[in-house]
Amino acid sequence: MNGFEKLMRTQACVAVCFGLTVGLGGCRHKAQVATLPAVLTPVALEEIPEPENLPMLEVPPASLPAVPAVASAGKPKREKKKPTPRPAPVQEPVQIAIVAPPPSPEDTAIGALTAGGEANPQTKQEAADLITSSAKRLNALPTQKAEDEKAQVSKVKNFLKDAQEALKTGDAEGAKTLATKAKLLLDDLEK
Numbered sequence: 001m002n003g004f005e006k007l008m009r010t011q012a013c014v015a016v017c018f019g020l021t022v023g024l025g026g027c028r029h030k031a032q033v034a035t036l037p038a039v040l041t042p043v044a045l046e047e048i049p050e051p052e053n054l055p056m057l058e059v060p061p062a063s064l065p066a067v068p069a070v071a072s073a074g075k076p077k078r079e080k081k082k083p084t085p086r087p088a089p090v091q092e093p094v095q096i097a098i099v100a101p102p103p104s105p106e107d108t109a110i111g112a113l114t115a116g117g118e119a120n121p122q123t124k125q126e127a128a129d130l131i132t133s134s135a136k137r138l139n140a141l142p143t144q145k146a147e148d149e150k151a152q153v154s155k156v157k158n159f160l161k162d163a164q165e166a167l168k169t170g171d172a173e174g175a176k177t178l179a180t181k182a183k184l185l186l187d188d189l190e191k
Contacts, residue, residue: 010156019062123176124167124175126176127166127179128175131160131164131167134182138156138157141189141190149189155184159185160178
């Protein structure tokens, strides 16, 4: 097809679409409603007499269900679905033997780093003291301050709870780290 044929075809399509639109659009004139002639003569209304011998029907007694009593006048409360606890997959403990290279002179200068295993009694005591002092400071916060900084207070409580759990499981270093985080957040709160 050349350009002229395409142009003619397009114009024909436009003309057909326009014709269909106008043809299917219907008539836009107002419909004329025929007016009825006015009634000039009065019409007498007749009364229909009621029949004298109406059969008497007895209504059978209905047994209706008891009317439900409203327990509370408020909106009905929806019960929240409680998630069903899924049993955790049981994993067997895996023992891995790690051979550590001898410590470099730099490591011995700053102290040995632990992986949270056996901790010395001093670390356990420091962690416990840090947890109790932070808990006392948290309880001593003014109520208004605690309400205003509810999110940060919640974080402090979570750190202290986790630190307590770590101390119970024997991870004194982890407990000390978590208690230190709680202490730093408390410092920010008290400013």
